Amino acid sequence: MAGASLAGTALTDKDGEFRRKASQFRNWITKDGEFQPEKGRYHLYVSYACPWAHRALITRNLQKLHDYIDVSVVHFHLDDNGWRFITEAKDDDSEGTIDHVYHLDRLSKLYSKANPDYEGRWTVPVLWDKKKETIVSNESAEIIRMLGEFEVLTGHKVDLYPEELKSEIDELNAWVYDNINNGVYKSGFATSQTAYESNVVNVFKYLDKAENILKDKYEGKDDKFYYLIGNHLTEADIRLFTTIIRFDPVYHQHFKCNIKMIRHDYPFINTWMKKLYWQNEAFKSTTDFDHIKKHYTTSHHSINPYGIVPLGPIPNILPL
Numbered sequence: 001m002a003g004a005s006l007a008g009t010a011l012t013d014k015d016g017e018f019r020r021k022a023s024q025f026r027n028w029i030t031k032d033g034e035f036q037p038e039k040g041r042y043h044l045y046v047s048y049a050c051p052w053a054h055r056a057l058i059t060r061n062l063q064k065l066h067d068y069i070d071v072s073v074v075h076f077h078l079d080d081n082g083w084r085f086i087t088e089a090k091d092d093d094s095e096g097t098i099d100h101v102y103h104l105d106r107l108s109k110l111y112s113k114a115n116p117d118y119e120g121r122w123t124v125p126v127l128w129d130k131k132k133e134t135i136v137s138n139e140s141a142e143i144i145r146m147l148g149e150f151e152v153l154t155g156h157k158v159d160l161y162p163e164e165l166k167s168e169i170d171e172l173n174a175w176v177y178d179n180i181n182n183g184v185y186k187s188g189f190a191t192s193q194t195a196y197e198s199n200v201v202n203v204f205k206y207l208d209k210a211e212n213i214l215k216d217k218y219e220g221k222d223d224k225f226y227y228l229i230g231n232h233l234t235e236a237d238i239r240l241f242t243t244i245i246r247f248d249p250v251y252h253q254h255f256k257c258n259i260k261m262i263r264h265d266y267p268f269i270n271t272w273m274k275k276l277y278w279q280n281e282a283f284k285s286t287t288d289f290d291h292i293k294k295h296y297t298t299s300h301h302s303i304n305p306y307g308i309v310p311l312g313p314i315p316n317i318l319p320l
């Protein structure tokens with residue numbers, strides 16, 4: 001399975017449907033477990049293009065972990081051998097960074113180091129343990145929760161999953177994941193008209209649902225808060241944001257999610273996204289539209305064989 005073509009067809013089942021496989025490294029950082037929070041022990045491997053890795057970058061930023069967990073960024077272009085790193089350090093990260101830990105040229109080699117028999121896909125994000133030389137987790141949903149454990153060292157914690165909101169967050173995360181986060185991929189990677197149509201219609205059904213949640217809360221109010229759940233920024237906002245910020249620039253055309261646009265048709269989601277982006281540095285500083293656009297449009301050859309990167313929409317996100 002590892003190395004299967006990202007052209008699209010090898011990712012779909014016989015019925016033309018894309019079904020995402022479960023992540024395989026599922027350890028947890030905990031105060032008194034095998035993987036304890038320690039300064040400098042862990043390293044985060046990400047792609048700036050990837051919505052799942054973007055969750056981890058936003059959360060690292062919100063939890064103020066810059067001095068605790070370093071980051072390596074893969075090149076935006078993904079090929080049949082997976083993600084790669086640039087091998088000579090450069091002043092900017094427009095094409096990613098070197099692998100700061102091992103100077104590897106391929107992410108696949110990191111997975112082999114953790115488990116030589118690994119047969120899954122070589123995905124980002126990866127939370128790497130430099131002490132045990134293994135992968136703690138390659139599941140973004142769990143990585144963003146465990147970053148909260150560093151509170152014992154930093155004395156700082158933004159509670160993104162507060163006790164009293166847990167069930168509401170879980171409920172929202174579940175349908176957002178299946179129908180929106182993963183829904184855009186199911187639309188874009190579909191290799192039959194039927195699979196595409198049912199998935200794309202479904203994406204918009206659930207965007208409508210998210211729009212109505214925000215509308216019910218904020219219509220007619222000039223509220224400084226603008227969050228999906230309660231009056232708090234929670235992981236639910238982070239998890240929806242990383243898909244919505246990519247929607248007009250990429251998913252609308254590249255994944256053919258073009259029944260509506262966020263900026264024209266979803267005023268409440270658009271305001272919510274713009275507030276997060278323009279008013280919270282953790283969201284803006286981790287969003288790299290160049291990596292995002294170039295990654296999708298140059299990596300999926302069956303969707304865009306010549307790898308032409310579309311110029312629009314201009315701008316990628318509207319001002320507040």
Ligand SMILES: N[C@@H](CCC(=O)N[C@@H](CS)C(=O)NCC(=O)O)C(=O)O
Pocket residue numbers: 022023047049050051052053078082083121122123124125138139140141
């Ligand atoms: N369930 C994983 C999914 C991660 C994932 O699919 N990442 C994509 C990038 S957006 C990837 O690395 N794909 C490389 C490949 O499939 O070869 C998570 O949320 O952490």
